[in-house]
Amino acid sequence: MRRRRGARIHARTVICAGPEELLLTMDNEELGMIDIKVLMLDFIFAGMDTTSSTRLWVFVYLINHPTHQTRLQAEVDAITTPHRRLPPLDDLDALPHTRAVIKEIVRFAPFAPLALPHQMAAAAKFAGYHILAGAQVIYNVVGIHAAMDDSEFRPDRWIERGNLSIMEGNVTLGAGRRMCSGVHLATREMVLPVARAMACVGVANANGGWWLWRRRSG
Numbered sequence: 753m754r755r756r757r758g759a760r761i762h763a764r765t766v767i768c769a770g771p772e773e774l775l776l777t778m779d780n781e782e783l784g785m786i787d788i789k790v791l792m793l794d795f796i797f798a799g800m801d802t803t804s805s806t807r808l809w810v811f812v813y814l815i816n817h818p819t820h821q822t823r824l825q826a827e828v829d830a831i832t833t834p835h836r837r838l839p840p841l842d843d844l845d846a847l848p849h850t851r852a853v854i855k856e857i858v859r860f861a862p863f864a865p866l867a868l869p870h871q872m873a874a875a876a877k878f879a880g881y882h883i884l885a886g887a888q889v890i891y892n893v894v895g896i897h898a899a900m901d902d903s904e905f906r907p908d909r910w911i912e913r914g915n916l917s918i919m920e921g922n923v924t925l926g927a928g929r930r931m932c933s934g935v936h937l938a939t940r941e942m943v944l945p946v947a948r949a950m951a952c953v954g955v956a957n958a959n960g961g962w963w964l965w966r967r968r969s970g
């Protein structure tokens with residue numbers, strides 16, 4: 753990873769998620785200390801490797817798709833150059849290419865290819881199958897994605913469809929009532945760091961040597 757020339761940016765901490773918000777919105781239910789600890793652990797475990805490994809995939813794909821990397825840099829430059837700062841949360845809408853690339857990677861490289869097992873609360877019929885109450889159901893994320901869309905890495909599809917929401921058009925963050933409750937936080941935890949990284953550094957394959965690109969200074 754190499755610092756981009758001429759990138760002068762002030763770091764700002766913007767992500768502030770609030771499990772307390774969740775607790776405060778509960779009117780009648782009482783939570784014990786154990787409940788609260790488990791809830792906190794849920795957020796930590798569910799939110800750590802998921803976002804960090806997805807971000808890692810983003811860099812792998814950007815290394816292999818330098819055209820997209822250049823586009824992402826141009827997109828974030830349009831924010832950093834006039835405002836002299838890294839993009840904060842308010843700029844999410846001004847980062848459509850970054851969001852589209854991340855969404856395409858979420859589709860291509862699902863964190864959990866078989867998601868999490870669900871259990872049938874009641875018996876049901878689906879696609880000609882009779883599924884018993886209590887049966888464990890595992891859904892094949894990769895297979896579902898292959899059936900939903902082609903296998904070309906083409907982030908623009910999401911811009912063309914006007915659909916940048918990370919949880920639509922794929923099942924990487926789960927499906928149904930128990931789908932990932934951290935989806936909005938996850939979006940922000942991926943889009944902002946990737947945009948900020950693109951403002952400061954470029955990534956390339958070490959074997960192929962670093963490639964440098966010219967930037968106007970300032």
Ligand code: HEM
Pocket residue numbers: 794795796798799800802803806863864867868869870924925926927928929930931932933934935937938941
């Ligand atoms: C790229 C990032 C993420 C991915 C790919 C991801 C994926 C998933 C998946 C596949 C599930 C299971 C859904 C299902 O059973 O249908 C899940 C559940 C969950 N996720 Fe995420 N997640 C991500 C980020 C986060 C973050 C940042 C948080 C919060 C800090 C979070 C909190 C949770 C919680 C609490 C559940 C359990 C929901 C429930 O069972 O009701 N996740 N996530």
